[in-house]
Amino acid sequence: xSGYERVIGIDVSSEKLDIxxxxxxxxxxxxxxVDAIKGKLLKKLTAPEKTLVVCESSGGWEGLLVDLLHEAxxxxxVVNPRQTHHYARAHGYLExxxxxxxxxxxxxxxHVKVHLTKPLSEQEKQFQALSRRRVQVLTMINxxxxxxxxxxxxxxxxxxxxxxxxxKNQLKTIDAxxxxxxxxxxxxxxxxxxxxxxxxxxxxxTATLCCELPELGMISRRQIAKLVGVAPLVKQSGNSEGKRKxxxxxxxxxxxxxxxxLAATIKNPVIRAFYLKLIQKGKPHQVAMIAxxxxxxxxxxxxxxxxxMWDPLKKANDQAVSSLATGTTCSAGH
Numbered sequence: 251x252s253g254y255e256r257v258i259g260i261d262v263s264s265e266k267l268d269i270x271x272x273x274x275x276x277x278x279x280x281x282x283x284v285d286a287i288k289g290k291l292l293k294k295l296t297a298p299e300k301t302l303v304v305c306e307s308s309g310g311w312e313g314l315l316v317d318l319l320h321e322a323x324x325x326x327x328v329v330n331p332r333q334t335h336h337y338a339r340a341h342g343y344l345e346x347x348x349x350x351x352x353x354x355x356x357x358x359x360x361h362v363k364v365h366l367t368k369p370l371s372e373q374e375k376q377f378q379a380l381s382r383r384r385v386q387v388l389t390m391i392n393x394x395x396x397x398x399x400x401x402x403x404x405x406x407x408x409x410x411x412x413x414x415x416x417x418k419n420q421l422k423t424i425d426a427x428x429x430x431x432x433x434x435x436x437x438x439x440x441x442x443x444x445x446x447x448x449x450x451x452x453x454x455x456t457a458t459l460c461c462e463l464p465e466l467g468m469i470s471r472r473q474i475a476k477l478v479g480v481a482p483l484v485k486q487s488g489n490s491e492g493k494r495k496x497x498x499x500x501x502x503x504x505x506x507x508x509x510x511x512l513a514a515t516i517k518n519p520v521i522r523a524f525y526l527k528l529i530q531k532g533k534p535h536q537v538a539m540i541a542x543x544x545x546x547x548x549x550x551x552x553x554x555x556x557x558x559m560w561d562p563l564k565k566a567n568d569q570a571v572s573s574l575a576t577g578t579t580c581s582a583g584h
Contacts, residue, residue, distance in 0.1 A: 254302040254325070256295075259356025261348045262308040262315060267291075270352035272360065278349065282311065287318050298324045304359035306331045306351075320369035327364040334358050368464045377431050378461035384424045384454065385502060391417045429453040435460075441467070444553050447560040450514030450521065450546070458506045459550065467554030474551050478503050480544040504543075511543045521546055 258276065261268040267280045269291070280290045295301055303319055303326045305312050312328060319326040338354045358364075370378065391414060398410045432453045436443040445456045445466075459466055465474060475481035479499020514521035521542050528538040553560065 255297065255300040256302070257356055257359045258301065258303045259352045259354070259359060260303060260305040260315065261351040261355060262305050262312045263348065264311050266348075267315065268348040268352040270349075270356040272356060282314065284314065284318065287315060292318065292322045292324070295322070295324060298322055301325065302327065302359055302364075304329060304355050304364060306334060306355060316367060326367050327359065328367045329355070329358065329364055333362075337362065365465065365469070373431075373435065374461070377428075377435065377457055380424055380428055380431065381454075381457040381461045382502075384421065384428070384457075387417055387421050387424065391421070425454065428457050432456050440557055441554055444557065444559055445550055448514075448546075448550055448553070449518040449560065450516075451510050451550070452513070455506045455510040458503055462500060462502050466551055471548050471551060475544055475547060478507065478543075478547055480504065480507075480540055480547060507543055507547060508539065511539060511546050514546055515539075515542060518546070520549070 257272045259270040262282065265282055267282050267287070269276050269278060269280060276294055277290055280286050301324055303324055305315060305326070305328055307328050307330060316326055316328060334351075334355055337358045338350075341354075341357070343350060343354055394410055394414050394417065398407060398414070401407050401410060432442060432446055436446055442456060442460055445451055445459055446453075451459075463474075463478070465477060469477075472481060476483075477499055479501070481499075483495060511521065515525045516522065524545055525538055525542050528541055529535070533541075552558075
């Protein structure tokens with residue numbers, strides 16, 4: 251149980267929380283509301299510092315619970331549902347209910363090493379909300395543009411154009427606000443200042459890395475690459491050695507990182523030199539881009555961990571990831 255005396259698994263939904271307590275002292279179900287969480291859950295935790303609460307990422311419905319747990323100084327880990335689902339199948343839990351899910355989440359927290367979720371300041375929460383809203387607006391713009399391609403009615407096309415204009419104006423507002431947030435946070439937050447100092451990294455990528463990748467600088471290089479989905483994964487069985495591919499990971503981080511890498515192949519001397527070297531070796535563009543994404547990510551990861559600003563006059567920026575120059579590149583995967 252990783253040093254914790256008590257592990258609590260919680261299955262979160264919009265209206266209620268199903269609870270599985272290793273000590274069996276908490277109610278099985280609690281409303282997903284402030285008063286219920288404080289009165290029926292938090293007040294009954296006798297040793298918060300020795301308690302671990304585990305829940306799944308549930309599309310944002312877990313936000314209230316996580317915030318209240320952080321306020322009460324309770325350790326909480328928000329885990330990937332895919333991991334708990336695989337764990338359940340591996341342990342023979344083929345049936346599914348909210349009560350069973352809560353138990354599986356608790357067992358997962360007891361037997362698997364999890365990373366604690368970091369509490370966010372109000373400013374960081376606003377930063378995160380804007381970053382996620384930008385993804386939503388981009389998705390809607392893409393959807394409207396696809397609808398316009400198939401629309402032949404003049405009136406309907408006019409309505410789509412009006413919607414696109416509104417969404418694009420909102421996108422400009424969000425981008426301006428994100429830039430303002432980056433400028434403000436970079437004065438007081440070393441991590442933001444370090445990320446923003448890297449050539450090719452703009453406000454959008456800075457916001458995404460800060461909000462959606464809190465593990466940056468905290469875990470190993472291979473772990474951070476796998477989290478984002480840019481690590482070449484081994485595919486070997488017996489005498490068969492398949493082609494290594496990068497797949498999985500956090501798409502919300504990978505998409506802006508790809509755009510930043512495109513810019514870095516022009517603006518960042520380290521990434522540009524690496525990209526050109528791979529192309530000269532005959533690597534396809536997409537393979538070279540995945541390798542450059544990994545190199546850029548690990549460069550930023552090491553800079554954050556070492557609290558080192560970008561300095562074009564120092565070789566340390568490139569030395570942080572120099573092993574990649576002779577490493578194995580991988581093909582693009584999903």
